[in-house]
Amino acid sequence: MDEIIINSKKLTQKLIVGKFKKSKINHYYQNGIKPWIIARFFDYKEKYNKTPFLKNIRLLTKSDVKNSKFNIRLYALNENGEPKNYIYDKNIVGIAKKGKKITEIDISKLNIEFPEKGFFIAIEWLIIEENKYEYKYTMQGSRKK
Template identity: 25%
Template sequence: MALLLSCGLSAQEKPVWGSVLNERTGKQVPFAHLILVGEKSGTSTDENGEFRWMSGAQDKKARVKFSCIGFESRTLPLSVLAGARVYLSPVAEELDEVEVYLMKREKHRNLNSFRGKRSIGLGNFSGGAYPSAVAKYYEKPRNFAENSFIERVQVRFFPSREQVNIPARFRLRIMEATPEGKPGKDMLLKNLIVQRIPLRSKTEINLLEHRIRIPDNGFFVAVEHLFIKENAYRETRDIRVNDTIIYNGVTITKYAPVFKGVLEANDEAFDAYYRSTDGWKKMNRLDTSSPVFGNKVPAPAFKVRVTD
């Protein structure tokens, strides 16, 4: 009989439930994230802005951070969330300075560097414990155009059998690079949710209507998992605790899709990140000691097309 793991769930734990709403309009905020502060536990609201969650928290003082693109984050005690209506404030738009750039669309260029590299699947880096994300950095094209824009992004999927038939939804983000070279402020302020077509190996997202101008120091493309029930699937595996303790046939709930990645050299030019509950970290910090990695590090295999 398989052992079922549910992210630290105990028999005595009670669920928390409620909804997340726009403080200005009163409308639901779909696909917002809830993260247990200081712990590796989290979930997402559904398309109606509602959540039902078994957090696994043992501390009565536990707090939950609510976040979504286009809104100010908010942190509340876990103890007040049973049936709660949580309001998030929209981010104030800065109208002091408006810059208008002409989009010519005379030149186009594809930015991708994964040809000939070995493919690998990029699933929940949290092991199904909280919504995670992966991001890849792209330089502004040289000798192209002073004002260049992101035309479209192609996201590819890894054909793992447990989730290949799921029409999973995920969030696409375009982000600035911080002075430290990490993913920073969102340039795409829309909560852009993309749905994968089952059995398709890739999907393309047209971004021209958003007129995202590429900064001089480059940008990040990121994909973010949504912990919603229609994305959920079960994965069974053996888990090694140490050299002598192994749990066989452990079933874990994870969330589709599994994105396609490639293995890259672990050198100074490596520029892929994953997001943990305490921020963005380079993917070369992951445990890649398995021979399957061959001394290389996984990175997302996005294909980005830009125009002038």
């Protein structure tokens, strides 16, 4: 029988990639009746060898709906540096609390390693009934709502 080497997943160190400050973000993306996806690229750095597994995804959310749901997609990149194939091909559902919050999604159990070419984290807004939010507004120069 050939030799087999098994490495354990070490959780003693952690490294935060793509830091942000909640107070510095003043612009948000919103959707209406059409679903869409927005992504951010994370480039690989040699120092990630010490902490290769992804643990959490943190993002700033602003929701008018209690516990709105969104989907996270992880993409590899193609030869042009654009999102291509899934790194993880199942839904990773995030839940945004009502208000402006830092939303954290634990992905440690998925055992995803940081790809050496980098990768995209994409957020997909879900057009589902429980995310529905209706509001009224008055047109400028009119009394109608």
